[in-house]
Amino acid sequence: xxxxxxxxxxxxxxxxxxxxxxxxxxxxxxxxxxxxxxxxxxxxxxxxxxxxxxxxxxxxxxxxxxxxxxxxxxxxxxxxxxxxxxxxx
Numbered sequence: 001x002x003x004x005x006x007x008x009x010x011x012x013x014x015x016x017x018x019x020x021x022x023x024x025x026x027x028x029x030x031x032x033x034x035x036x037x038x039x040x041x042x043x044x045x046x047x048x049x050x051x052x053x054x055x056x057x058x059x060x061x062x063x064x065x066x067x068x069x070x071x072x073x074x075x076x077x078x079x080x081x082x083x084x085x086x087x088x089x
Contacts, residue, residue: 056080057087 003026006015018027030036040046056069066080073080 053083053087056083060084 006018010018038046040049052073056073059069059072060066060080066077066084069075069080070077075083
């Protein structure tokens with residue numbers, strides 16, 4: 001998210017209208033809904049988590065205990081159980 005000076009990017013009329021509501025404050029203007037991406041899609045985090053969860057599920061299917069998986073992946077046993085439980089959904 002970049003900081004932009006309203007004086008530089010906005011038409012003077014719009015700037016004046018905005019100044020009626022906020023002056024000297026930062027205003028966040030969200031992207032249009034059709035231009036938004038989901039969490040982790042831009043930086044690859046979603047793919048990393050999905051791959052990790054797949055590995056956890058495969059190891060669990062092959063008999064690795066939740067306590068061992070928790071230690072390997074630095075997660076709680078509850079997190080491992082949740083990943084395994086929700087993988088089929």
